[in-house]
Amino acid sequence: MTTVSLTVNGRAVDRPVHPRTHLADFLREQLDLTGTHLGCEHGVCGACTLLVDGMPARSCITFAAACDGAYVTTIEGLDDDEIAAELRAAFSREHALQCGYCTPGMLISARDLVLRLETSDERAIRVGMSGNLCRCTGYVGIVRAIRSVIDARRARGIAPVPGAGRRELGPVGSGNGAPSTSSGAARPVVPAAPEQPKDGAALPIPDFTPDKNLDEAFTVAFPPEKVFTLFGDLKRVATCLPGATLTAAPSPDRAEGLISVKLGPIAASFRGAVRIERDPSTLSGRIIGIGNDQRSRSTTQGDICYRLRPLDGGASTRVELSIGYSLRGFLAQVAREGLVRDLAKRLTAEFAGNLGASLSGAALARPKQLNGLALAFDILKTALSKALRRDPRS
Numbered sequence: 001m002t003t004v005s006l007t008v009n010g011r012a013v014d015r016p017v018h019p020r021t022h023l024a025d026f027l028r029e030q031l032d033l034t035g036t037h038l039g040c041e042h043g044v045c046g047a048c049t050l051l052v053d054g055m056p057a058r059s060c061i062t063f064a065a066a067c068d069g070a071y072v073t074t075i076e077g078l079d080d081d082e083i084a085a086e087l088r089a090a091f092s093r094e095h096a097l098q099c100g101y102c103t104p105g106m107l108i109s110a111r112d113l114v115l116r117l118e119t120s121d122e123r124a125i126r127v128g129m130s131g132n133l134c135r136c137t138g139y140v141g142i143v144r145a146i147r148s149v150i151d152a153r154r155a156r157g158i159a160p161v162p163g164a165g166r167r168e169l170g171p172v173g174s175g176n177g178a179p180s181t182s183s184g185a186a187r188p189v190v191p192a193a194p195e196q197p198k199d200g201a202a203l204p205i206p207d208f209t210p211d212k213n214l215d216e217a218f219t220v221a222f223p224p225e226k227v228f229t230l231f232g233d234l235k236r237v238a239t240c241l242p243g244a245t246l247t248a249a250p251s252p253d254r255a256e257g258l259i260s261v262k263l264g265p266i267a268a269s270f271r272g273a274v275r276i277e278r279d280p281s282t283l284s285g286r287i288i289g290i291g292n293d294q295r296s297r298s299t300t301q302g303d304i305c306y307r308l309r310p311l312d313g314g315a316s317t318r319v320e321l322s323i324g325y326s327l328r329g330f331l332a333q334v335a336r337e338g339l340v341r342d343l344a345k346r347l348t349a350e351f352a353g354n355l356g357a358s359l360s361g362a363a364l365a366r367p368k369q370l371n372g373l374a375l376a377f378d379i380l381k382t383a384l385s386k387a388l389r390r391d392p393r394s
Contacts, residue, residue, distance in 0.1 A: 004068050008033070009077030010211075017064045024048045024059035027074060035075040035104050039133075046132030049105035050074045055164070056112050071211070075104035083111045086152070090145035098136035106132050110146045116164040119154070120147035205254075205275040205290050208301050210324025214341055217320045218352035222359045224308040224317045228283050230359060231306070234276070240354035242347060252276070259291065268293040270300055283308040299328045321348065 001016045008031060015030055027033040027050075036059055039047035043061040050059050051073035078084035087107050090096070097103045106129070113128045125146050126139070134142065154160075220227060230236055234250040243260040250256075256273040272291025279285060284307040292299040303324040308317050323344060 002065050004064050006067050006069065007071045007211075009073060019063070019065050021064045022060055023050075023052075023057075023062040023064045023067055023072070026064035027059065027072070033074045033076055037101055037104055039101070044131075044133070045102070046105045046109060047102050049108045049132065051077075051108060056109055075107060078107070078111070081111070083114050083149070083153075086149045087111060087114065087145065090149050091142070094141040094145040094148065096137060096141035096145040102132060102134045102136075106134070106142060110142070110149075112164055113146060114149050114153065116160050116162065117150055118160050120150040122147065205273055205288055207288065208303070208326065210301070210303055211326040212340070213322065213324045214344060215320070215322055216344060216348045217318060218348060219311060219316055219318050220352065220356045220359065221316050222356070223314050224283050224310050226359060227308055227317045227319065227355075228278075228280065230355070231285060232278060236358055240351055240358055242350050242354075247271070252278075268295065268298060270298075272300075301326045319352070 002019055003014060004017050004026075005012070005014045007013065008027070013031065015026070017026055017030075024036050024038055027036050028038070036050055037047040038060055039045035041048075041060045043058040046058070048058055048060040049056050051057065051071075052062070052067060053070050054073075084107055087110050091103070091107070097106075109129055109132050113125055117124055117128070122143060125143050129139070129142065129146070232252070234255045235246060238244045238246050238255075238257065241259070244257060245259075246255060246257040248256045253276050254273065255276070258269055258271050260269045270291035270293050272289060274287050274289035277286040277288075284305070286306075287302070287304045289302045289304075290300070305322040307320045309320060310316070311318050325340070327340075
């Protein structure tokens with residue numbers, strides 16, 4: 001037996017499996033996700049098609065253990081997906097299903113075509129769907145349904161994603177993060193952060209849907225207006241954030257920089273940029289960032305929303321943070337969700353302390369880089385302490 005850790009429909013899953021257990025059997029028998037159907041069990045009929053790291057895959061010939069660290073989306077995980085919702089309506093409207101056994105795999109493969117095809121070319125659709133077999137419909141309604149969704153989306157100005165975000169050939173999951181761009185439960189696109197433009201052009205910062213979200217809050221003994229003013233001074237904010245360094249003079253709505261992280265023997269330096277939005281009327285703001293580490297070939301995106309709320313008659317401030325993030329590449333396989341959440345708590349606590357010192361005018365020592373190994377030891381120490389304090393009779 002081996003333990004596989006993966007994210008299924010946005011939920012972290014850690015389960016023991018036999019090395020030769022196929023992903024389809026793992027999902028159906030251990031997670032009760034029976035929307036993934038088994039037909040030929042040879043990777044031919046396409047009934048078992050699902051998404052692994054955003055790419056269609058045959059789950060009947062994919063080992064569950066080979067998907068360790070991957071993101072898996074089954075048909076159940078596409079309930080709120082925009083493209084899948086449009087396809088479901090089109091399949092019903094165009095009578096593109098009868099018995100329905102092949103339909104989950106059909107929808108997932110069709111979603112990939114809607115995402116990447118520039119036009120609703122019938123030949124391209126038939127070639128793209130040739131790996132999904134149906135013994136009922138004759139395919140006419142299926143092709144018609146897919147064409148209608150592509151035409152409708154292109155008419156609304158929704159551009160295709162070349163290759164659906166694929167950047168290299170290889171088995172699905174091998175890149176740990178090839179994407180899809182639809183909103184909803186499917187794993188959202190996190191395009192690999194481009195290298196810094198050599199011609200001096202600004203690094204683009206796209207909007208995105210985070211894979212993970214968490215909320216944090218802290219209090220500082222200063223009025224909200226004073227805190228909000230400091231948040232507008234990016235140089236001072238950077239000095240409060242462990243591991244952060246600005247690499248260029250910031251503007252009011254944009255900054256470029258570097259943040260260093262150490263996870264045991266693995267050191268990463270994410271170079272990228274952030275886009276800043278601020279609303280003085282509500283004392284709130286948003287920071288959207290993108291960065292990449294060339295050494296580990298990892299990319300990350302972050303979306304931080306903050307709101308300042310007065311306490312003690314306005315003498316103090318409660319800073320409420322909503323943090324969303326996505327991580328791709330090698331570090332995504334070692335940075336488990338629990339570790340990231342605890343690292344975020346540590347980071348928030350250190351930032352709060354540094355923020356208070358900066359607001360008071362005290363000299364601020366340069367924050368150290370984020371150290372995940374030290375945090376892991378702290379987590380282990382806390383867990384052991386709790387275990388030793390536990391009543392043996394409980």
